[in-house]
Amino acid sequence: MNSEKVLFSFFMILALTLNFGFFIGEMDNAAHHNVYELFAVIIVNLIATILKFGDRSRLGPMLLATSLVALVQLISAALVWTFAVHIQETGLTPETVVLIVSLSGGAVLANIISVILLMIETTMLRR
Amino acid sequence: MNNEEPEKQETSEEIINPVVSMIMSRMRVPLILLIVIYAISIIGLISIPGVDDQGNPWRMSIFHAFYYVSFTATTIGFGEIPYALNDGQRLWVICTMYMTVVAWLYAIGNILGLVQDPVFKKARNEYRFKKQVNKIHEQFYLVCGLGETGYEVVKALTNEHYRVVVIEEDPDSLLESNIYDLQEFVPCLIADASIPRNLQLAGISRSNCNGVIGATASDETNLKLALSSKLLHPEGKVVCRSDLLSYEENMRSFNTDYVVNPYNTFADIFSMLLHSPSLHLIFDWLTGATDSQITDEPLNLNYGRWILCSYGRFGHALYQKFLEHDVEATILDSDEAAHSRFKQNNIDQQEDIILATGIDERSLRKAGVEDAVGIIAGGADDSNNLSTIMTARQLNPEIFVVARQNLRDNSELFERVKADLVMQPREITARMIRVLFLNPMLCDFLKIATKQDDTWSNIVISRLSAVIGESKPHIWTTEITHKQAPAVYKAIALGRRGTLDCLTIDPLSRDHRLECIPLLLVRNGDNLLMPDDETEIKHGDRILFCGMREAMNSMNWTLNVMTSLNYVMNYENEPESYLLKALMRRRFKGRDRRERSR
Numbered sequence: 018m019n020s021e022k023v024l025f026s027f028f029m030i031l032a033l034t035l036n037f038g039f040f041i042g043e044m045d046n047a048a049h050h051n052v053y054e055l056f057a058v059i060i061v062n063l064i065a066t067i068l069k070f071g072d073r074s075r076l077g078p079m080l081l082a083t084s085l086v087a088l089v090q091l092i093s094a095a096l097v098w099t100f101a102v103h104i105q106e107t108g109l110t111p112e113t114v115v116l117i118v119s120l121s122g123g124a125v126l127a128n129i130i131s132v133i134l135l136m137i138e139t140t141m142l143r144r
Numbered sequence: 145m146n147n148e149e150p151e152k153q154e155t156s157e158e159i160i161n162p163v164v165s166m167i168m169s170r171m172r173v174p175l176i177l178l179i180v181i182y183a184i185s186i187i188g189l190i191s192i193p194g195v196d197d198q199g200n201p202w203r204m205s206i207f208h209a210f211y212y213v214s215f216t217a218t219t220i221g222f223g224e225i226p227y228a229l230n231d232g233q234r235l236w237v238i239c240t241m242y243m244t245v246v247a248w249l250y251a252i253g254n255i256l257g258l259v260q261d262p263v264f265k266k267a268r269n270e271y272r273f274k275k276q277v278n279k280i281h282e283q284f285y286l287v288c289g290l291g292e293t294g295y296e297v298v299k300a301l302t303n304e305h306y307r308v309v310v311i312e313e314d315p316d317s318l319l320e321s322n323i324y325d326l327q328e329f330v331p332c333l334i335a336d337a338s339i340p341r342n343l344q345l346a347g348i349s350r351s352n353c354n355g356v357i358g359a360t361a362s363d364e365t366n367l368k369l370a371l372s373s374k375l376l377h378p379e380g381k382v383v384c385r386s387d388l389l390s391y392e393e394n395m396r397s398f399n400t401d402y403v404v405n406p407y408n409t410f411a412d413i414f415s416m417l418l419h420s421p422s423l424h425l426i427f428d429w430l431t432g433a434t435d436s437q438i439t440d441e442p443l444n445l446n447y448g449r450w451i452l453c454s455y456g457r458f459g460h461a462l463y464q465k466f467l468e469h470d471v472e473a474t475i476l477d478s479d480e481a482a483h484s485r486f487k488q489n490n491i492d493q494q495e496d497i498i499l500a501t502g503i504d505e506r507s508l509r510k511a512g513v514e515d516a517v518g519i520i521a522g523g524a525d526d527s528n529n530l531s532t533i534m535t536a537r538q539l540n541p542e543i544f545v546v547a548r549q550n551l552r553d554n555s556e557l558f559e560r561v562k563a564d565l566v567m568q569p570r571e572i573t574a575r576m577i578r579v580l581f582l583n584p585m586l587c588d589f590l591k592i593a594t595k596q597d598d599t600w601s602n603i604v605i606s607r608l609s610a611v612i613g614e615s616k617p618h619i620w621t622t623e624i625t626h627k628q629a630p631a632v633y634k635a636i637a638l639g640r641r642g643t644l645d646c647l648t649i650d651p652l653s654r655d656h657r658l659e660c661i662p663l664l665l666v667r668n669g670d671n672l673l674m675p676d677d678e679t680e681i682k683h684g685d686r687i688l689f690c691g692m693r694e695a696m697n698s699m700n701w702t703l704n705v706m707t708s709l710n711y712v713m714n715y716e717n718e719p720e721s722y723l724l725k726a727l728m729r730r731r732f733k734g735r736d737r738r739e740r741s742r
Contacts (some may be wrong), residue, residue: 052205070171
C-alpha cells in the first residue's frame with residue numbers, strides 16, 4: 018500500500034464529499050449552507066490541487082485542470098459571500114445564496130470528474 | 145501495447161517545461177504546510193470569543209480572520225483590527241505568528257535551495273538554450289568548442305550575419321571570450337559536444353542547420369562529433385580540426401567534408417612562400433581575419449639552405465615541402481625516436497638530420513646557421529623556440545625566422561622577437577575553417593594560383609592593390625541563379641548578352657567602376673582564373689569577387705534590380721507594374737526580338 022497514494026485519494030475524495038455537503042440543501046436558504054463548511058471545502062481543495070502539482074502521470078494535467086476549475090468556482094463563491102456580508106453589507110439575501118450555492122455546484126461537478134479520472138487511472142494501473 | 149506506453153510517456157515529458165514541473169514538485173510540501181497552518185490559524189481566530197468596541201460579545205468572521213493572519217504571517221502587522229483583542233485571542237495570535245513565520249521561511253528556503261541546485265540550474269540553462277535555438281529560423285552553424293579557434297570562427301561567421309550556436313564544455317572559456325560583443329546573439333550551451341543528446345539540443349538535426357564545426361581541443365571529441373553529425377544530419381557540412389594523423393584518417397573514412405590539420409595547412413602555406421613570396425602575400429590578404437594587419441610588401445626570401453628545429457608532426461610536414469621544392473634543409477632534433485623515424489622515412493637524406501637540441505649556440509653552429517637563409521623553430525615548447533630564434537639571430541642577423549607559437553599567452557614574446565613568420569596552430573585552423581565556410585571557392589582559387597608563376601602573382605598583387613589600396617579586402621561569391629541574381633538571370637533568359645563588365649560597373653554612375661575584381665569564374669566545373677571584363681556570363685556561373693564591402697553592396701543592386709541592370713547595360717527601362725506591362729507589351733516584345741536576332 019502506497020501511503021502517498023492514500024493521501025492523494027483521501028484529499029480528492031474529501032474535497033468532493035465536503036463540497037457536496039455544502040452544496041446540498043435548499044438553493045436559496047442560507048441556513049442550509051454553512052460558511053465554515055465552505056471554508057473547509059476551499060482548504061481541502063487547495064491541498065488537493067497542490068498535491069497534483071508536478072504529477073507526471075498521463076492523466077496528471079487533466080487532474081490538475083479539474084482541481085483548478087473547482088478552486089476557481091469555490092473562491093468566487095467565497096468572494097461573493099464576502100462582498101455580500103462585509104462590503105455591501107446587504108446580508109445573505111436569497112439571490113446571493115443561490116449564486117453562492119450554484120457556484121459551489123459547479124465545483125462539485127469538477128470534483129466528480131476529478132474522482133472519475135482518479136478511478137480510471139487506478140484501474141489502468143491495475144491492468 | 146506495453147511497448148507503446150513508455151514512448152508516449154516520454155513525449156509528454158518533453159512537452160512540459162522541465163523547469164516548471166521541477167518547481168511544482170519541489171514546492172508541494174511547503175505550500176501544503178503553509179495552507180494547513182493558515183487554516184489552523186484562521187480556525188483558532190474565529191473560534192475564540194471576543195468583544196467589540198462596545199463590549200458586546202463578538203467573533204471574528206472568516207474574512208477578518210484571513211485578513212488578520214495574512215498581515216501577521218507576512219510580518220506586516222497592522223495591529224489589532226477591527227477591535228482590540230482579548231488575552232485569549234492574543235495567546236492564540238502568538239502561536240499563529242511563530243507557526244506562520246516558520247512556514248514561510250521553510251517555503252522560501254526551499255525555493256532558494258532549488259535555484260541553487262546544480263541539477264535545476266542545468267535544467268534551466270538547457271531549457272533556455274533549447275528555446276533560443278528553436279527561435280532561429282534562418283540558416284545557422286553549430287560550432288563546438290569555443291577556444292581560440294572556435295571564437296575566431298564564430299566571430300567571422302557572425303560578422304557576415306550568419307547565426308551561430310555554440311557548445312563549449314568549459315564555463316571559464318565562455319567567460320573569457322566576449323561572446324556577447326558579437327554582431328549576432330549566440331546561444332551557448334555548457335556541455336560535452338561528444339554526447340549526441342547535446343548536439344540534438346543545439347539543433348543539429350534541424351533542417352536549417354547548415355554545418356557543424358568541430359573546433360574542440362581534443363581530437364577524440366572532434367571525431368565523435370563528426371561521426372554523430374554525419375549520422376544525425378547527413379546533409380550538413382562537417383569541418384573538423386584534427387592534430388593527429390590517425391584521427392584525421394578516421395574522420396575522412398566516413399566522409400567528413402573537411403579535416404583541417406594545422407600542421408599540414410601551415411606546410412602548404414609555407415610551400416606557397418617557397419614557391420613565390422608574392423603568392424604568399426595574396427594568400428595572406430585574401431584569407432586574413434577582418435581585423436588583421438595588412439602588409440603590402442611580400443616577404444623577402446632568398447634561395448638557399450634552411451635549418452629546421454625539431455622533427456615532429458610539424459617538422460615532418462615542412463620537410464616534405466622542402467623536398468618538393470628541392471630546397472636543402474638541415475634538421476636538428478635531440479630525440480632519438482624522431483631521429484630513427486626520420487632515417488626510416490627518408491633513406492636518401494640520411495645526412496640531413498643532426499642529433500642536437502637546436503637551442504644552444506654549439507648545435508646551431510654545427511648545423512651551419514651562419515650560411516643558412518632561414519630557420520624554423522618548430523618545437524612544441526615555446527621557450528625552446530624563442531631561445532632558438534634569439535641564438536640564431538645572434539649568429540646570423542640576416543636569417544629568415546619562422547616561429548611556431550603554441551600558446552596564445554606568449555603572443556607578446558613572439559611579437560618582441562620579431563619573427564618573419566609566426567605559425568599559430570589555432571589561428572591557422574580558424575583561417576582555414578573561415579575560408580571553407582564563407583568562401584569555398586577561394587580554396588579552388590588558391591589551388592589554381594599555386595600552379596602559377598611569380599610574375600602572375602605580382603600582376604595580381606598590383607591589380608588588387610589598385611582596387612583595395614591599404615584596406616582589408618572583402619571576398620564574396622556570386623551565383624547567377626534565379627534566386628541569387630534575379631535581374632541578371634532574367635536578362636540572360638531574354639537573350640541579352642551580359643558580360644562581367646556589367647557587374648563591375650557602378651549602378652549609380654555608369655562611368656565609374658566598382659572597387660572590385662573577379663578572381664575566378666566557375667562554369668560547369670571549368671575554372672577560369674582572373675576572367676577579363678569581356679567574359680560573357682551564363683546561367684549557373686559562380687564568380688568569386690574580391691574588393692571593398694561597399695562594392696558588394698552596390699553590385700547587389702545590379703544583381704537584383706532590373707532597373708539598375710538596365711541602366712548598367714544601357715537598356716531602356718521596362719515597365720514593372722502589371723498595367724504598364726500590359727499596355728507596353730507589344731512594343732517591348734518587338735524590341736527583344738530585334739535584340740535576339742542581332
